[in-house]
Amino acid sequence: MHPLQTLWDDVRELSLGTTAEISRLPSPPSPLNFLRDFVSANKPCLISSALRHWPALSNWSDDSYLIRSLSSHPSDDPSLVSLHLTPNGRADALAPHPTDCGSDSLCFASAHVERVPIGEALEMIGRSGEGFVAYAQQQNDCLRSEYSELAADCEEDIPWATEALGGCLPEAVNLWIGNQFSETSFHKDHYENLYAVVSGEKHFVLLPPTDVHRMYIRSYPAAHYSYSKEDRKFTLELDEPARDVPWCSVNPHPSLEVKDSEVSQFPMYFKGPKPFEVTVKAGEILYLPSMWFHHVRQSPDSQGRTIAINYWYDMQFDIKYAYFSFLQSMRFVSMHNSKSQNQAPADEAGSNLKDYLHINGSIPNLIESFEESEDF
Amino acid sequence: MHPLQTLWDDVRELSLGTTAEISRLPSPPSPLNFLRDFVSANKPCLISSALRHWPALSNWSDDSYLIRSLSSHPSDDPSLVSLHLTPNGRADALAPHPTDCGSDSLCFASAHVERVPIGEALEMIGRSGEGFVAYAQQQNDCLRSEYSELAADCEEDIPWATEALGGCLPEAVNLWIGNQFSETSFHKDHYENLYAVVSGEKHFVLLPPTDVHRMYIRSYPAAHYSYSKEDRKFTLELDEPARDVPWCSVNPHPSLEVKDSEVSQFPMYFKGPKPFEVTVKAGEILYLPSMWFHHVRQSPDSQGRTIAINYWYDMQFDIKYAYFSFLQSMRFVSMHNSKSQNQAPADEAGSNLKDYLHINGSIPNLIESFEESEDF
Numbered sequence: 001m002h003p004l005q006t007l008w009d010d011v012r013e014l015s016l017g018t019t020a021e022i023s024r025l026p027s028p029p030s031p032l033n034f035l036r037d038f039v040s041a042n043k044p045c046l047i048s049s050a051l052r053h054w055p056a057l058s059n060w061s062d063d064s065y066l067i068r069s070l071s072s073h074p075s076d077d078p079s080l081v082s083l084h085l086t087p088n089g090r091a092d093a094l095a096p097h098p099t100d101c102g103s104d105s106l107c108f109a110s111a112h113v114e115r116v117p118i119g120e121a122l123e124m125i126g127r128s129g130e131g132f133v134a135y136a137q138q139q140n141d142c143l144r145s146e147y148s149e150l151a152a153d154c155e156e157d158i159p160w161a162t163e164a165l166g167g168c169l170p171e172a173v174n175l176w177i178g179n180q181f182s183e184t185s186f187h188k189d190h191y192e193n194l195y196a197v198v199s200g201e202k203h204f205v206l207l208p209p210t211d212v213h214r215m216y217i218r219s220y221p222a223a224h225y226s227y228s229k230e231d232r233k234f235t236l237e238l239d240e241p242a243r244d245v246p247w248c249s250v251n252p253h254p255s256l257e258v259k260d261s262e263v264s265q266f267p268m269y270f271k272g273p274k275p276f277e278v279t280v281k282a283g284e285i286l287y288l289p290s291m292w293f294h295h296v297r298q299s300p301d302s303q304g305r306t307i308a309i310n311y312w313y314d315m316q317f318d319i320k321y322a323y324f325s326f327l328q329s330m331r332f333v334s335m336h337n338s339k340s341q342n343q344a345p346a347d348e349a350g351s352n353l354k355d356y357l358h359i360n361g362s363i364p365n366l367i368e369s370f371e372e373s374e375d376f
Numbered sequence: 377m378h379p380l381q382t383l384w385d386d387v388r389e390l391s392l393g394t395t396a397e398i399s400r401l402p403s404p405p406s407p408l409n410f411l412r413d414f415v416s417a418n419k420p421c422l423i424s425s426a427l428r429h430w431p432a433l434s435n436w437s438d439d440s441y442l443i444r445s446l447s448s449h450p451s452d453d454p455s456l457v458s459l460h461l462t463p464n465g466r467a468d469a470l471a472p473h474p475t476d477c478g479s480d481s482l483c484f485a486s487a488h489v490e491r492v493p494i495g496e497a498l499e500m501i502g503r504s505g506e507g508f509v510a511y512a513q514q515q516n517d518c519l520r521s522e523y524s525e526l527a528a529d530c531e532e533d534i535p536w537a538t539e540a541l542g543g544c545l546p547e548a549v550n551l552w553i554g555n556q557f558s559e560t561s562f563h564k565d566h567y568e569n570l571y572a573v574v575s576g577e578k579h580f581v582l583l584p585p586t587d588v589h590r591m592y593i594r595s596y597p598a599a600h601y602s603y604s605k606e607d608r609k610f611t612l613e614l615d616e617p618a619r620d621v622p623w624c625s626v627n628p629h630p631s632l633e634v635k636d637s638e639v640s641q642f643p644m645y646f647k648g649p650k651p652f653e654v655t656v657k658a659g660e661i662l663y664l665p666s667m668w669f670h671h672v673r674q675s676p677d678s679q680g681r682t683i684a685i686n687y688w689y690d691m692q693f694d695i696k697y698a699y700f701s702f703l704q705s706m707r708f709v710s711m712h713n714s715k716s717q718n719q720a721p722a723d724e725a726g727s728n729l730k731d732y733l734h735i736n737g738s739i740p741n742l743i744e745s746f747e748e749s750e751d752f
Binding site: 011039041166318319320327 | 379380382383386387390391407408411412415416417418419539540541542584585586692693694695696697698699700701702703705706
């Protein structure tokens with residue numbers, strides 16, 4: 001058994017479970033239980049009946065309520081919110097490189113962001129699919145800034161999580177308004193994440209940090225969309241100055257046409273243990289542990305909308321993080337390939353996991369780049 | 377920087393601190409704080425003023441009290457306790473191999489164990505150094521069996537730890553009665569350990585589980601001492617049937633004569649980051665996290681004795697344990713040596729850490745044994 005396979009299996013057999021299901025709690029846990037069974041173990045859970053007391057659950061399905069509330073914003077006239085526009089609903093995701101037309105050439109594309117009145121934002125989100133996709137997904141603590149008038153309809157924190165995680169309020173609280181046209185590509189955050197769904201459903205695919213090699217994280221040049229309202233057209237341009245972004249290469253839901261190609265490019269993802277999957281419904285909270293990779297799609301409510309709030313709490317950078325960094329620094333290449341080790345991570349060496357483990361019959365070889373070591 | 381060095385440094389810079397000191401708490405923490413700041417982080421701490429209410433602190437310095445208490449044992453007449461005898465105070469430790477006289481040949485030697493009345497045990501402990509060393513260190517939950525009449529003088533658990541660790545009583549509670557002639561060699565336990573000193577002092581040397589390679593864990597043939605009272609002589613014999621025990625090769629306190637040789641044999645231990653060191657005094661509790669390597673020496677109180685109780689609580693086998701197993705499975709060998717990889721762990725390939733990292737100028741190479749992998 002390859003040591004990575006052993007690791008992926010071990011963490012499931014010891015702690016996470018060997019099915020695609022995550023733990024479900026019928027109601028919020030005590031802070032001590034939450035800390036012991038989930039945060040300390042770095043293990044996700046879904047909590048039902050977690051938001052019963054939130055006025056948001058009923059109030060926010062009414063557009064006129066949202067518009068009325070946000071129009072009383074003290075600093076803006078009219079109140080403006082940040083709306084993210086893309087041609088396909090995939091902001092902060094891989095896209096074909098705008099200038100290099102090689103078949104495999106990709107970039108990391110950010111959305112076009114406009115600040116618009118909430119009424120216009122809601123209307124554009126509703127028209128997603130008509131040549132653009134609009135998603136209110138500003139991740140800069142927007143509930144407490146752009147949407148501060150709505151904050152009283154939910155909570156400034158999740159009290160049992162705040163107590164478990166050290167007593168400080170969340171570092172950021174973000175509001176998300178979108179629908180089925182938008183998705184969030186695989187990534188991880190350096191926060192403990194409490195993800196509360198207010199309306200509609202969110203569909204998460206999750207992988208633990210032990211599975212980092214299965215994400216095929218590579219560097220992609222950063223690019224951004226610009227949208228012209230007159231032409232109703234998007235252009236995608238590389239960032240200036242140029243910069244690279246390390247990003248997960250895997251799309252867990254490839255279309256039928258590219259499925260075979262994706263499977264052979266990313267065998268450790270598609271042929272390894274099943275990812276965890278969970279649907280979070282209105283009124284539920286997902287505890288998404290720090291450093292977990294997550295991909296998110298969504299289904300709208302009867303109003304055609306998915307609304308959620310996530311709470312980012314500071315994570316502890318402890319022994320788990322040190323282990324993760326060590327694991328991530330490992331690069332796997334075949335023995336006969338070892339001379340070009342720094343250039344050729346093993347995930348590019350074979351077209352499926354068996355080849356990857358047994359290239360030309362050689363013994364798999366853990367190797368990493370390193371700098372000249374100092375004598376102690 | 378070698379990836380192992382990076383790991384050793386990371387865990388100290390992120391969480392444990394870069395000095396040899398561990399965290400000190402003036403009084404017992406709340407269960408939530410203990411769980412969050414220490415257990416979840418797998419980080420030791422020393423708690424002062426932790427045993428103020430224990431009658432043991434005053435009662436147990438009186439031999440006649442101990443003898444009187446244990447003589448009322450219901451099942452034995454007289455009451456017997458397990459006493460461990462060795463020629464040198466090193467039970468469960470490496471010793472010269474009894475039959476293979478090669479200069480480097482070692483075995484793993486267990487003590488001769490006798491069940492004697494408590495009065496005789498205390499007298500023999502006091503006579504340690506006169507051709508033998510006696511240590512009452514039975515680790516089979518002895519406080520609740522052999523020493524059950526003393527249990528009322530301390531506590532059946534550490535309440536704030538029990539609450540933090542899941543609400544169950546300790547899996548085992550052990551009493552230790554010894555003095556400066558006995559020490560405990562480097563090892564780790566698969567338990568969360570609360571170590572309470574009742575009299576005298578215990579001196580711990582600690583290494584986190586991230587530093588496992590610095591322990592040079594190797595397999596040694598098991599052996600045991602037999603002591604003849606008539607001859608006052610120990611003999612050391614290999615266990616039958618033969619079995620091997622994986623054990624740490626490092627002695628953190630080598631004598632001057634062997635220091636150079638030990639340093640060159642175990643450069644990752646002696647030339648890596650300073651181990652943590654802590655002295656636990658009467659009335660204090662050390663939280664010794666699961667999987668931490670520890671070496672223990674002791675100083676006696678004015679009665680010539682060191683008494684301690686340790687509480688072993690079940691540990692969580694979670695993502696930290698999976699990471700540890702992965703780390704431990706890594707074997708480092710030089711590139712040019714890779715054909716004999718499974719026979720030759722790198723820790724035997726070089727005589728100091730620099731050589732180890734740069735054998736013949738080759739790039740260090742992570743490699744592990746593996747079995748034929750199954751296709752997914």
